[in-house]
Amino acid sequence: MTETDQYYVERCLDGHPDDFRHLVRRYQPVLLAHLAGKTGRRDRAEEAAQETFVRAYFKMDKLKKPESFFPWLLGIADNVAKEQQRAEMVRRKRESVRAFCEEAPEPELSQDYALEAAIAALPEAYREVILLRYYGGLSCSGIAEQLDTPLGTVTKTLSRAYALLRDTLQRQTVNEVQA
Amino acid sequence: MNCAECNDLLVLGLEGLLDDSQKQAVREHLKTCETCRADLQGLQTLRQRLVGNGKALAQTSVEDDVMNRIIQEQNARLKSAAQAGTGLRIRRLIMKSSLVKIVASAALVAVALGAWSLWSGTQSGVALADVLAKVQQIRAVMYRMDSHTKVTIAGMGATEINMEMTWLISDDYGMRLGTRSTDPTTGQVMEQQMYLQPEQKVMIMLDPAKKQYARMPLGEEAFKEKRKETNDPRMMIQQLLGCEYTDLGMTVLDGVEVQGFQSTDPAFIGGTGDVDIKVWVDVKTQFPFRVDMALKMSDEVETQSTIRDFQWDVPVSAAEFTPVIPPDYTPSPTDGTKAAMPTEQGAIEGLQFCVEFAGAYPKSLDMSSLMDTMQLFMNSQTPAAKKFKEESAQIKSKDEQIAKAMEIARPIQSLTMFYMMLSQQKQEPAYYGHVVTSSDKALVLMRWKTGENEYRVIFGDLHAETVDAATLATLEAALPK
Numbered sequence: 001m002t003e004t005d006q007y008y009v010e011r012c013l014d015g016h017p018d019d020f021r022h023l024v025r026r027y028q029p030v031l032l033a034h035l036a037g038k039t040g041r042r043d044r045a046e047e048a049a050q051e052t053f054v055r056a057y058f059k060m061d062k063l064k065k066p067e068s069f070f071p072w073l074l075g076i077a078d079n080v081a082k083e084q085q086r087a088e089m090v091r092r093k094r095e096s097v098r099a100f101c102e103e104a105p106e107p108e109l110s111q112d113y114a115l116e117a118a119i120a121a122l123p124e125a126y127r128e129v130i131l132l133r134y135y136g137g138l139s140c141s142g143i144a145e146q147l148d149t150p151l152g153t154v155t156k157t158l159s160r161a162y163a164l165l166r167d168t169l170q171r172q173t174v175n176e177v178q179a
Numbered sequence: 180m181n182c183a184e185c186n187d188l189l190v191l192g193l194e195g196l197l198d199d200s201q202k203q204a205v206r207e208h209l210k211t212c213e214t215c216r217a218d219l220q221g222l223q224t225l226r227q228r229l230v231g232n233g234k235a236l237a238q239t240s241v242e243d244d245v246m247n248r249i250i251q252e253q254n255a256r257l258k259s260a261a262q263a264g265t266g267l268r269i270r271r272l273i274m275k276s277s278l279v280k281i282v283a284s285a286a287l288v289a290v291a292l293g294a295w296s297l298w299s300g301t302q303s304g305v306a307l308a309d310v311l312a313k314v315q316q317i318r319a320v321m322y323r324m325d326s327h328t329k330v331t332i333a334g335m336g337a338t339e340i341n342m343e344m345t346w347l348i349s350d351d352y353g354m355r356l357g358t359r360s361t362d363p364t365t366g367q368v369m370e371q372q373m374y375l376q377p378e379q380k381v382m383i384m385l386d387p388a389k390k391q392y393a394r395m396p397l398g399e400e401a402f403k404e405k406r407k408e409t410n411d412p413r414m415m416i417q418q419l420l421g422c423e424y425t426d427l428g429m430t431v432l433d434g435v436e437v438q439g440f441q442s443t444d445p446a447f448i449g450g451t452g453d454v455d456i457k458v459w460v461d462v463k464t465q466f467p468f469r470v471d472m473a474l475k476m477s478d479e480v481e482t483q484s485t486i487r488d489f490q491w492d493v494p495v496s497a498a499e500f501t502p503v504i505p506p507d508y509t510p511s512p513t514d515g516t517k518a519a520m521p522t523e524q525g526a527i528e529g530l531q532f533c534v535e536f537a538g539a540y541p542k543s544l545d546m547s548s549l550m551d552t553m554q555l556f557m558n559s560q561t562p563a564a565k566k567f568k569e570e571s572a573q574i575k576s577k578d579e580q581i582a583k584a585m586e587i588a589r590p591i592q593s594l595t596m597f598y599m600m601l602s603q604q605k606q607e608p609a610y611y612g613h614v615v616t617s618s619d620k621a622l623v624l625m626r627w628k629t630g631e632n633e634y635r636v637i638f639g640d641l642h643a644e645t646v647d648a649a650t651l652a653t654l655e656a657a658l659p660k
Contacts, residue, residue: 017249017253018246020245020246020249021242021246024241024242024245024246025240025242028239028240028241028242029233029236029237029239032236032239032241033232033233033236036236042239046239046241049241050241050244050245050248053241053245054245054248054249054252057245057249058249058252112228112231112232112235115228115229115232116232130229133229134229134230134232134233135233135236135237137233139194140194140196151196155190155191155194155196158190158194159186159187159189159190162190162222162225162226165225166221166222166225169225
């Protein structure tokens with residue numbers, strides 16, 4: 001599984017749809033982390049990740065730069081998450097009328113929701129590097145290669161991303177303590 | 180070194196990107212600076228948390244669900260005339276890729292849990308997934324199946340047979356099947372009782388008209404598989420759920436309010452042929468009430484059948500599954516021969532047999548190419564084939580001729596049944612008999628998925644190994660085009 005995203009995208013477009021599997025395998029933890037941070041629920045994140053991949057597959061011929069598969073995929077995931085949230089709001093409104101006396105089941109929170117939410121809140125460039133490093137299994141030089149940026153830029157971005165994450169997580173802890 | 184400089188280097192250090200002199204400088208600074216030490220500690224904690232979360236999320240796989248959904252969506256698009264443009268593009272893709280065929284059959288036949296959840300929410304009235312949940316709790320079921328089968332062989336005309344079968348299946352004791360076959364042209368009737376005994380690992384056939392019995396041994400693994408091809412209604416519902424199907428709405432059959440589900444998805448019989456299956460579910464009890472099936476497996480074989488008179492959770496005892504062979508019964512010519520079994524061992528024996536008998540592996544293992552394989556056998560001039568033909572010519576009794584023919588039919592049956600079962604159970608089987616010969620020790624002849632990242636491979640020389648996906652990909656890349 002050392003082929004580039006571009007290779008697999010082109011394989012799929014070239015009549016080997018089964019090779020999409022490799023892209024799913026490569027990016028499923030990344031998408032799950034990203035979406036769990038946005039939705040706060042593991043089941044929703046899984047649903048949204050599936051939907052994202054399926055949409056990506058059928059839109060693949062519209063992907064102008066196959067080497068940018070990953071940021072493009074994240075963009076689709078963002079749209080899916082937004083749609084899911086809208087649908088969820090509509091559903092809740094309906095249900096709140098109907099079932100105000102029934103106990104709503106606790107939604108199943110993701111494993112480390114605080115961390116995932118903090119990642120989801122990062123500016124795009126930082127989020128991308130954290131996701132690829134810890135959920136996409138890439139080294140810093142791997143990320144540099146994939147994003148076509150110098151290694152120094154990657155490590156600086158990563159360093160800044162850590163600082164931002166630590167800030168957010170610390171604030172969350174303080175808020176929890178005060179609450 | 181000051182704190183700002185140290186800070187810049189900490190991340191590089193954690194990533195293993197510092198040279199020795201930089202490492203030394205950072206170490207020196209850390210010895211004296213408490214702030215930077217705390218900073219490093221904080222970074223390490225965060226990294227551990229990220230790694231832990233990454234690992235936890237890596238446990239979840241949406242891969243199969245995604246691929247199944249893609250195949251379903253693709254088929255839906257192909258069928259939709261309104262989207263002819265999209266359809267054409269995808270159709271071209273499908274034609275180009277041989278792998279897609281495998282994936283398509285694997286995905287469509289999905290008996291996966293994921294498939295139920297997709298559908299169960301969208302049905303009104305009865306949901307098939309609920310029906311499956313109900314029938315899976317049943318320990319024993321009795322039902323009747325009437326079928327009409329027509330087999331046409333080029334140059335030999337058509338043979339027709341009507342069968343009435345009464346099945347009794349128990350999770351605890353085994354299976355009993357009573358068959359009454361009628362030849363519609365001659366009116367000749369044949370009756371048979373079959374018992375499948377898990378304890379003794381044996382299948383026993385009784386023929387009351389001829390006063391004969393046959394005991395056919397089964398392996399442990401074989402017994403499990405035999406259960407699956409018994410038209411167990413539970414398996415049928417499960418298979419149907421994995422296929423594309425439509426809700427036919429409510430109607431009344433024999434005074435009972437039922438809801439119908441229909442599938443014309445060839446995946447139901449493993450990917451080839453014409454299928455029309457309707458399952459009628461009793462709305463009140465949510466149990467299947469009647470099943471109508473029309474299957475055309477190839478140009479040569481077609482069958483229509485109806486399953487009805489279901490008795491769910493019927494009380495059973497061990498005695499009902501234990502045949503009493505009357506003392507005046509004699510062993511039939513098939514007594515002691517092995518029953519055809521859809522197992523790996525059965526498949527290897529089948530392939531072995533093809534090489535000995537026809538000098539080559541079959542080109543394909545689809546149901547539709549079964550007749551081609553038989554043709555290959557008929558025309559074969561190998562020593563084994565010649566010997567078989569000479570021996571057959573000596574046999575006068577029809578029963579013994581049937582038993583003799585079973586010698587050829589059984590290995591092929593095992594092989595074809597095994598392949599069909601693998602595709603029905605979406606185990607991604609692939610077969611390369613058109614390019615691989617018995618001297619190709621290192622080439623993949625047949626493979627199927629046995630687990631996450633795990634495949635079973637039968638090589639050209641018929642030894643079998645378990646390999647991971649990467650190894651399989653390398654092996655398959657080595658196949659001649």
